[in-house]
Amino acid sequence: NAGVMQNPRHLVRRRGQEARLRCSPMKGHSHVYWYRQLPEEGLKFMVYLQKENIIDESGMPKERFSAEFPKEGPSILRIQQVVRGDSAAYFCASSPVSISGANVLTFGAGSRLTVL
């Protein structure tokens, strides 16, 4: 049973370009969570999605960032007009139902975005 799969593992973009990061949850999981780790920082919550729904986007920057989790296919984190400050590792986690009680998040290996 494959874990949470993220791709690309490494992405290089020039300032002003768009970055698309993909997350395929574990089989049978319909809830996805995105976190970002800036250099020398801990992970920070960005967004929580169910299939075709955004549940909590309180951690998403107000501009240039968007996320979706369509009925079919992976979840996509999209960053438009990237800037150097977007350089970070982006981690995705998934769960079969909404995390509750003492359940824990299982993370993928992450996508490292470098903006030149």
Place this chain on the structure above:
Amino acid sequence: DQQVKQNSPSLSVQEGRISILNCDYTNSMFDYFLWYKKYPAEGPTFLISISSIKDKNEDGRFTVFLNKSAKHLSLHIVPSQPGDSAVYFCAASTISGGSNYKLTFGKGTLLTVNP
């Protein structure tokens, strides 16, 4: 405003000895605490957790202690092994608030266990 603080960026111990990693938090609403371990180029892996109704949780070589009055928790690894060398993140959430998917992480402590 950093709500979860790991004040030691790094820690080095000898194999077989005890490793003690510390974590402080400021938000009294946190009621669930976790430790994650992260190897380079991998995602964080869950290690151990503790609810605020407990003061100790043990799992094999790993024990987490929680001091609510001091808003402090620690992870003890004994005996330490070279394979334990990794970055350890302390994280906290609010289960009672229904948003326990929203973890607040510290910056991590790099543990090096020397053979």
